[in-house]
Every structure is written in structure tokens, then in C-alpha cells.
Amino acid sequence: xxFLTLEKLSKVYGDFAAARDIDLNVAKGEFxxxxxxxxxxxxxxxxxxxxxxxxxxxxxxxxxxxxTREKPxxxxxxxxxxxxxxxxxxxxAQNVAFGLEMRKIAKAERDERVKxxxxxxxxAAFAERYPRQLSGxxxxxxxxxxxLVIQPPVLLLDEPxxxxxxxxxxxxxxxxxxxQQRVGTTTIMVTHDQAEALSISDRVVVMEQGRMTQVxxxxxxxxxxxxxxxxxxxGKMNRLEGIWRKGAAxxxxxxxxxxxxxxAEGAAIAVSIRPEKLVLKTPxxxxxxxxxxxxxxxxxxxxxxxxxxxxxxxxxxxxxxEEPAREGxxxxxxxxxxxxxxxxxxxxxxx
Amino acid sequence: MSVGRSAATPFWLAGPGALxxxxxxxxxLVLTVILSFHxxxxxxxxxxxxxxAHYAAVFSDEYYxxxxxxxxxxxxxxxLICVLIGAPEAYILSRMRDPWRSVFLLVxxxxxxxxxxxxxxxWSMLLGSTGLVNQALQGLGFDSVRLLYTETAIVIxxxxxxxxxxxxxxxxxxxxxDPMVEAAAWSLGASHxxxxxxxxLPQVSLGMLSGSLxxxxxxxxxxxxxxLLGGRRLKMAATLVYDEYMHExxxxxxxxxxxxxxxxxxxxxLAYNRVIETRARKALG
Amino acid sequence: xxxxxxxxxxFHTLVVAFVLAPLVVICLVAFTPENTLSIPTTSxxxxxxxxxxxxxxxxxxxxxxxWLATLAATLSVAISVPAALAIDRYEFPGRDALNAxxxxxxIIPHLVLGVAFLRLFALIGATGSFGWLVACHVVVITxxxxxxxxxxFTGLDRSAEQAAMTLGASHWTVFRRVxxxxxxxxxxxxxxxxxxxxxxxxxxxxxVTSPQTVTLPxxxxxxxxxxxxxxxxxxxxLMIALTxxxxxxxxxxxxxxxxxxxxx
Ligand SMILES: Nc1ncnc2c1ncn2[C@@H]1O[C@H](COP(=O)(O)OP(=O)(O)O)[C@@H](O)[C@H]1O
Ligand SMILES: [Mg+2]
Numbered sequence: 001x002x003f004l005t006l007e008k009l010s011k012v013y014g015d016f017a018a019a020r021d022i023d024l025n026v027a028k029g030e031f032x033x034x035x036x037x038x039x040x041x042x043x044x045x046x047x048x049x050x051x052x053x054x055x056x057x058x059x060x061x062x063x064x065x066x067x068t069r070e071k072p073x074x075x076x077x078x079x080x081x082x083x084x085x086x087x088x089x090x091x092x093a094q095n096v097a098f099g100l101e102m103r104k105i106a107k108a109e110r111d112e113r114v115k116x117x118x119x120x121x122x123x124a125a126f127a128e129r130y131p132r133q134l135s136g137x138x139x140x141x142x143x144x145x146x147x148l149v150i151q152p153p154v155l156l157l158d159e160p161x162x163x164x165x166x167x168x169x170x171x172x173x174x175x176x177x178x179x180q181q182r183v184g185t186t187t188i189m190v191t192h193d194q195a196e197a198l199s200i201s202d203r204v205v206v207m208e209q210g211r212m213t214q215v216x217x218x219x220x221x222x223x224x225x226x227x228x229x230x231x232x233x234x235g236k237m238n239r240l241e242g243i244w245r246k247g248a249a250x251x252x253x254x255x256x257x258x259x260x261x262x263x264a265e266g267a268a269i270a271v272s273i274r275p276e277k278l279v280l281k282t283p284x285x286x287x288x289x290x291x292x293x294x295x296x297x298x299x300x301x302x303x304x305x306x307x308x309x310x311x312x313x314x315x316x317x318x319x320x321x322e323e324p325a326r327e328g329x330x331x332x333x334x335x336x337x338x339x340x341x342x343x344x345x346x347x348x349x350x351x
Numbered sequence: 352m353s354v355g356r357s358a359a360t361p362f363w364l365a366g367p368g369a370l371x372x373x374x375x376x377x378x379x380l381v382l383t384v385i386l387s388f389h390x391x392x393x394x395x396x397x398x399x400x401x402x403x404a405h406y407a408a409v410f411s412d413e414y415y416x417x418x419x420x421x422x423x424x425x426x427x428x429x430x431l432i433c434v435l436i437g438a439p440e441a442y443i444l445s446r447m448r449d450p451w452r453s454v455f456l457l458v459x460x461x462x463x464x465x466x467x468x469x470x471x472x473x474w475s476m477l478l479g480s481t482g483l484v485n486q487a488l489q490g491l492g493f494d495s496v497r498l499l500y501t502e503t504a505i506v507i508x509x510x511x512x513x514x515x516x517x518x519x520x521x522x523x524x525x526x527x528x529d530p531m532v533e534a535a536a537w538s539l540g541a542s543h544x545x546x547x548x549x550x551x552l553p554q555v556s557l558g559m560l561s562g563s564l565x566x567x568x569x570x571x572x573x574x575x576x577x578x579l580l581g582g583r584r585l586k587m588a589a590t591l592v593y594d595e596y597m598h599e600x601x602x603x604x605x606x607x608x609x610x611x612x613x614x615x616x617x618x619x620x621l622a623y624n625r626v627i628e629t630r631a632r633k634a635l636g
Numbered sequence: 637x638x639x640x641x642x643x644x645x646x647f648h649t650l651v652v653a654f655v656l657a658p659l660v661v662i663c664l665v666a667f668t669p670e671n672t673l674s675i676p677t678t679s680x681x682x683x684x685x686x687x688x689x690x691x692x693x694x695x696x697x698x699x700x701x702x703w704l705a706t707l708a709a710t711l712s713v714a715i716s717v718p719a720a721l722a723i724d725r726y727e728f729p730g731r732d733a734l735n736a737x738x739x740x741x742x743i744i745p746h747l748v749l750g751v752a753f754l755r756l757f758a759l760i761g762a763t764g765s766f767g768w769l770v771a772c773h774v775v776v777i778t779x780x781x782x783x784x785x786x787x788x789f790t791g792l793d794r795s796a797e798q799a800a801m802t803l804g805a806s807h808w809t810v811f812r813r814v815x816x817x818x819x820x821x822x823x824x825x826x827x828x829x830x831x832x833x834x835x836x837x838x839x840x841x842x843x844v845t846s847p848q849t850v851t852l853p854x855x856x857x858x859x860x861x862x863x864x865x866x867x868x869x870x871x872x873x874l875m876i877a878l879t880x881x882x883x884x885x886x887x888x889x890x891x892x893x894x895x896x897x898x899x900x
Binding site for chain 3: 358360361362363364365367368369371372373375376377378379380382383386436439440443444446447455457458459461462464465466467468469470471472473474475476477479481482483511514568569571572574575578579588589592593596602605606609610612613616617620
């Protein structure tokens with residue numbers, strides 16, 4: 001049962017479509033991320049839902065009623081802006097109370113709800129501060145509290161964590177998910193950070209140049225990317241082109257064992273495999289030999305670039321505490337044939 | 352880059368300018384204050400004796416009090432009208448798209464660079480008995496009205512001259528505003544009007560205040576506008592000083608009035624700084 | 637999302653009409669063939685522009701104002717650059733006082749400055765001197781120049797200077813090759829703004845000019861209090877044209893809104 005529905009939603013500026021034919025069903029209580037590179041139309045889509053941008057075509061349904069032409073101040077949605085857009089001349093408590101005031105809620109109840117909300121975002125001690133006296137993460141939480149206190153049917157977040165530094169961003173991801181699960185609000189978040197989208201959402205919507213190209217749960221998105229773009233944008237991916245020959249993928253004359261059905265002999269194919277699905281072995285023990293060109297230590301794992309006859313291949317190996325092979329060392333690569341993804345290339349695209 | 356290491360360097364750099372300003376700002380002001388206490392005799396001129404008579408005269412004579420009152424009234428009215436026109440106009444400008452935004456910003460504040468005499472002259476042509484405004488009125492079948500050499504003419508021209516001084520600070524304040532803050536207010540259920548009143552206005556109020564101060568100060572000491580549009584009878588403080596100096600030749604009395612204008616100006620500026628400080632303290636909780 | 641409604645646009649149109657009305661009227665009347673102040677309806681004439689040249693006092697005042705503004709703006713820049721350098725780059729006792737001193741003419745009405753200069757000159761016997769007139773103008777316009785130059789010093793990326801120094805440049809070379817080019821826009825903008833302010837100044841000048849040193853605005857004011865005829869419109873139109881030209885240069889080079897908004 002869909003709670004929020006976008007149907008054929010488009011926004012066209014002149015002859016440029018910032019968003020095209022967006023179709024999306026969001027269930028009640030779901031956390032959905034809009035993921036895509038900068039300029040792909042995420043903000044445009046979100047602001048159409050918010051009522052800040054008028055769609056060129058399409059409809060927006062919320063809980064069964066059409067809100068496409070409703071004014072933003074009548075939709076009652078909670079919005080967290082990328083810049084937070086806090087009211088700088090009001091205290092934290094006044095900021096959070098603003099939406100309740102607009103709803104003419106009596107002072108006593110207002111104070112109570114503001115207090116409860118500030119407690120939820122761990123800001124009870126900062127009620128009387130002004131926004132400029134807060135850190136980035138605290139401002140972020142004020143913005144969330146201000147949007148949530150009105151108990152909106154849907155919470156919209158536009159790159160809510162992009163102004164924070166890496167460590168704080170990670171903490172706030174957990175925090176955001178915790179608050180969302182506690183309150184149970186249907187949430188749509190815009191982000192260009194794939195790790196963020198994967199880690200906190202129930203479903204991820206990938207957008208490319210104004211279009212939606214895949215809607216899936218994070219792990220499905222990761223395992224079965226629908227487009228070459230998604231396969232490289234979401235996580236790391238080795239992608240080689242070759243032909244199908246004698247039940248194996250042949251890349252640069254080297255046969256790579258794989259499993260695939262229904263491919264004609266000599267068909268042009270793309271071969272892809274995630275770096276963590278590859279295993280390093282001693283030379284001669286694997287399916288293909290190569291030389292380590294360089295290696296990066298990432299803490300939890302090592303990332304190797306291995307030069308092989310089929311091309312440069314990224315390999316990720318868990319850090320087991322021992323120092324692994326150095327640059328220049330001869331190694332072999334091994335993998336389970338099932339983890340090698342084979343896709344037929346469109347005719348003429350194989351060049 | 353530290354240009355030199357000697358402690359004397361800044362004094363060499365700023366010294367010549369500082370001397371000029373001491374000699375041409377501080378010294379003449381002190382001399383003028385002293386002058387305002389000199390006795391003046393209509394036959395022999397300035398005497399080397401001191402008196403408070405000029406201040407007493409200015410503060411007791413109906414004639415002078417009337418002119419001061421007019422000066423304050425017209426400057427206040429000009430300020431009020433400038434707020435009412437300038438603040439909304441700055442807001443409208445800030446919501447325009449480029450290139451209109453830059454073009455109209457130039458149109459509104461560009462006249463700042465055109466000589467006040469020129470602008471006053473333009474208004475005297477528009478408002479004169481055979482001027483365009485009256486021609487238009489007659490064309491529409493109304494009686495012509497006397498505009499030139501009235502307080503109305505002075506206020507119209509003052510508003511014209513002062514408007515950029517109101518638009519600029521409000522515009523600057525609006526530029527610092529996050530445009531999404533207004534959208535945030537709407538999303539929380541505020542109407543456009545409420546968002547303006549509760550969210551935009553408080554943030555530009557300091558800009559409006561500083562604009563008002565500049566406008567009030569400049570209007571109260573304006574010279575060319577009342578001189579050209581007020582005629583001989585409708586004097587304001589500045590034209591009064593000019594007459595005392597150039598026609599009556601009573602320099603000490605002129606100096607007295609000038610000093611009163613200066614002190615009033617400074618008092619307003621100090622009061623303004625007070626307001627800002629209180630605001631800042633309040634904002635720091 | 638952020639659009640001006642019809643009422644806002646109507647308001648805006650009226651404000652723009654109000655702002656432009658006197659300037660447009662001047663430029664139209666300047667071309668009248670009549671003897672009275674009237675808007676030309678049938679034909680345009682340049683007779684009132686020619687008339688200006690039959691008034692040598694106007695021409696002399698114009699030339700005088702040009703010289704005055706050029707000298708005053710140049711001297712003002714010469715004072716402001718080192719002063720800004722001192723205030724921006726050094727800690728020294730009295731720094732704030734010095735800054736306040738340089739900016740003080742902004743809060744002293746020109747009327748008061750004029751009266752004060754007049755008193756000083758009467759006492760030292762300098763009335764009517766062109767040199768002292770220049771000095772007065774320098775005092776009045778320096779705050780504007782100083783603010784622009786200071787702004788360009790503060791906005792300067794100091795690391796460029798440090799980079800030059802690590803590459804072996806001497807202090808003087810760093811100033812000449814790195815600092816000066818970076819603050820040049822501020823200086824040029826300040827000069828032009830100072831020039832225009834000096835050229836237009838009336839209230840202070842009317843107290844300290846003598847018949848030999850009358851500036852154009854003072855001459856126009858005197859003339860306009862006696863009589864208004866289309867020649868005043870012609871002179872005014874010329875001044876508007878000149879200002880517009882200067883504005884165009886300023887705008888092309890630096891963005892006029894930046895300079896004016898910074899000026900206040
Ligand atoms: N008002 C506008 N006029 C024209 N183009 C716009 C406008 N707003 C956004 N765009 C364009 O639409 C595209 C999508 O913008 P946006 O939704 O902000 O992208 P993002 O995914 O980074 O949030 C961008 O290429 C942007 O340049
Ligand atoms: Mg965006």
C-alpha cells in the first residue's frame with residue numbers, strides 16, 4: 001500500500017528536463033534515498049514533493065489525495081534543507097516551536113512537545129542557544145527537530161549530512177536512522193554519497209540525468225546494478241569487455257571461467273566483478289596471473305591494483321594483521337565463477 | 352607580509368594622512384566650537400569676548416526653534432517614506448533574476464553618483480507652476496497646485512536623493528539571508544505574509560535601522576534640496592547656517608547652529624551603536 | 637518559487653519611474669528649442685548646449701572642478717594606500733583611533749565641515765586658495781577610498797604573498813609584483829568614486845570657494861537660485877551623461893553594485 005506516490009513527475013526548464021517521468025511509490029514508515037551525482041535532478045524532485053517547485057507534468061498523491069498543486073505551507077511536510085535554513089534570530093526552542101505556533105497550538109502543549117523533541121535529538125541543554133552558537137552537527141539536529149515536531153506525514157531531507165566532516169557524518173547517519181525508526185516517519189532523503197544511501201535506507205532510488213534508473217533495496221542494488229553507471233557509482237567494480245567463447249568469457253585472448261546461459265558463441269559481453277569477490281593466491285595457483293602495481297591500506301582491508309594480461313584489476317582483501325604482498329610481487333587471482341557477472345553488450349557497443 | 356620590521360613603520364605609513372586629518376578635521380572643529388562662544392556685534396563683527404548668548408538665542412527664539420522643528424519633521428517624514436519605499440523595493444530587487452536584478456539595482460542606486468544640484472533642479476522643473484506635474488493635472492481637468500517652494504516639494508526631492516541610502520543596507524542584509532529560510536517557514540505552515548513578518552523582517556531590521564539613521568542624518572543636514580526647492584522662506588538647518596554666514600555675516604551664530612546640528616548627529620549615531628550593542632548582547636543569550 | 641507578484645511589479649515600476657523622472661525630464665528639456673523650460677515636442681535643438689559656451693564662468697568652473705577632483709582623488713589614494721597598509725597589517729597603539737579619525741568625515745555633516753574649514757582659513761588667511769580647497773576635498777573623500785582599499789587588503793589572499801617570498805622575492809618586489817596588482821581594482825575603484833564624489837560636492841565647497849575657485853556644482857547652485865532656464869538643463873544633462881559614462885566604466889571594471897553597496 002503506497003503512502004506517497006509520484007506519477008510521471010517532470011520538471012522542464014526551457015528545453016532542459018531537470019527531472020523526467022519520475023514514478024515512485026513509498027510505503028508508510030519507509031526510508032527512501034534519492035541517490036545520484038550532482039546535477040541529476042534530486043533536489044528538483046524533492047522540492048516538487050515539498051511544493052517549492054511546481055512540476056511541469058505529473059501528479060503527487062499523499063495518503064490518497066492529490067497534493068500536486070497544494071501550496072507548501074498547506075502540505076504539512078517536514079523539510080530539512082541542505083543549508084539547514086534555521087532562523088538565525090530565534091533560539092533553538094523558538095526555531096522548533098515555530099511550526100507549532102503556525103498551527104496555533106497552545107503554549108503549554110507547545111512547550112511540552114518542543115521539550116520532548118529536543119530530548120529526542122539530545123539537545124535539551126541547548127534550548128536557549130542561538131543557531132550560530134551551535135556546532136554543525138547540533139544545527140543539523142535542530143533542523144531535524146524543527147521538521148519532525150509538527151509530526152509531518154513525510155520527512156524530506158536534502159543532503160542533510162553533506163556539510164559535516166567525515167566522522168560526524170557517520171555518527172549522524174546512525175542518529176538519523178535512530179530518530180527515524182523511533183518516530184516512524186516516512187522519509188525521503190537526497191544524497192550523492194552512495195555509502196550513506198546504502199547504509200541507512202530501506203530502498204535506494206538511483207537517478208541519472210533527470211531519470212530514475214533503478215529502485216531497489218541497498219544490497220540488491222549493490223549485487224545487481226541495473227546499468228554500467230550504477231555498477232561503478234555504487235561501490236567499486238571491475239568491468240572488462242570481451243566475447244563469449246566455449247562457455248567462458250574471453251578478455252584480451254584470456255579465458256575467464258564464468259557461468260552464464262543463453263549466450264551465442266562469439267557474442268560481445270561485459271564482464272564485471274566486485275573487488276572483494278577476488279582472492280589473491282601464489283602465482284600459478286589461480287585462474288589468472290598478474291603483478292601488483294600498487295596497494296592501499298584502508299584500515300579494515302587492503303586494496304590492490306593487479307596488472308594482468310586481461311587489464312588492470314582491483315582486488316580487495318581483508319586485513320588479517322599480516323603484511324600482504326608488496327608492489328611488484330607476482331600473484332594469481334581466483335574467484336568463484338558464479339560471482340563473475342556477464343552481460344551481453346548491445347550490438348556495436350562493444351567497440 | 353610585514354613590510355618592515357621597525358615599530359615606527361606604521362607611523363611613517365599613516366603619519367602624513369593623520370596629520371592632514373588632525374589639521375583639517377579636529378582643529379577646525381575645535382575652532383568652530385570656540386567661535387560659537389564669541390560675542391558678535393553687528394557693527395564691529397566678532398569680538399574677543401565670550402558668551403553663551405548664541406545658544407540661549409537659538410533655544411529661545413521662535414524663529415530658530417521653528418526651523419529646527421521643520422528640519423526634524425521633514426527629516427523624519429523623509430526617513431519614514433524611505434523605509435516604506437526602500438525596504439520593499441530592496442526585497443523585490445532581491446527576488447529578481449539576473450540580469451534584471453543588476454540592471455534595476457543600478458537604476459535605483461546609480462543616481463547616488465549624480466550631483467544633488469542636478470537632481471534638485473530636475474525636481475524643480477517637474478514641480479514648478481508650469482512643470483510637468485501641473486501640466487498633467489491640468490490635462491486631466493484638475494486645478495494646478497502649488498508644489499514648488501513647499502514642504503511637499505522638499506520631502507519628495509529628499510526621498511529621491513536618500514532612497515539609495517535605504518535600499519543599500521536593506522539589500523546588503525537581504526543578501527546575507529539564506530533564501531531557503533523563507534521556504535523553511537512556508538514548509539512549517541507559515542503564510543507568505545507571516546514568513547515575511549516573522550522571518551525576513553527581523554533579519555533586515557538592523558539594515559533598515561542603519562539606513563534610517565543615514566537617511567535621517569543626511570536629510571537633517573541637507574542643503575541643496577531645501578535651498579532650491581524650499582525657496583527663501585522655507586528654511587532648514589543647513590540653509591539657515593548658510594544665511595547666517597553669507598548674508599547676515601553673523602558667524603558665531605551660524606557656528607552655534609552648525610555645532611547643534613553636529614551634536615545632534617553624533618547623539619543619533621551613538622544611540623544607534625547602543626541599540627546594536629544591546630542587540631548583540633541579547634543575541635549572545 | 638521566488639517570483640514577484642503583480643502588485644510587487646507595479647510597485648517596482650512606480651519606484652523606477654520616480655527615480656528616473658527628474659533625470660529623464662532634464663535630458664529632454666535640454667534639447668528644447670524654446671526659451672522656456674519645456675519638453676521639445678516638434679524639434680530638438682542644441683542651442684542651449686551652445687549657450688553654455690557663451691558663459692565662460694561655467695566653462696571655467698567645469699575645468700576647475702575637473703582639476704580639483706583629479707588632484708583630490710589622486711592625493712586621497714596616495715594617503716589611503718599606506719594608511720590602509722598600516723591599519724590592516726600592523727598592531728600599534730592608537731590604531732583604532734587612527735581608523736576612527738580617517739573615517740570621521742563620514743559622520744560629520746558636510747555643512748559643519750564647510751563652516752569649520754571657513755573658520756580655519758579665515759584665521760590663517762587661506763581663504764580662496766585652490767590648494768586648500770583641494771585639501772578640504774581630500775578630507776571629505778578619503779573615507780570612501782580608504783574603505784575600498786581596506787576591503788581589498790582584507791580580501792587579499794596572504795598566501796600568494798607568502799608564496800612569492802618563499803620563491804625568493806624581496807619585500808618590495810612582493811609588494812610591486814603581487815600585492816599591488818591584487819589591490820589595484822580597489823585602488824582604481826576608490827579613485828573613480830573619490831573623483832565623482834569630489835566633482836559633485838556642493839555643501840562643503842560652497843563655504844570655502846572664492847570667485848576664482850568656484851566649482852561647477854556651486855556655480856550651478858548659485859545660478860539656479862537666481863533663475864532657471866533651459867541652459868541649466870543642458871549643463872545638467874552633460875553632467876548626467878558624464879556620470880553615466882563613469883558609471884559604465886566603473887561597472888564594467890569592478891561591478892558598480894559592489895562599489896556602491898560597499899560605500900554606503
Ligand atoms: N531554475 C532552474 N533553471 C534552469 N535549470 C535549473 C534550475 N534549477 C535547477 N536546474 C538544473 O537542473 C538540474 C538538476 O538540478 P538539481 O535538482 O539541483 O540537481 P541535484 O541532483 O544536484 O540536486 C541541474 O542541471 C540544474 O542546473
Ligand atoms: Mg541538490
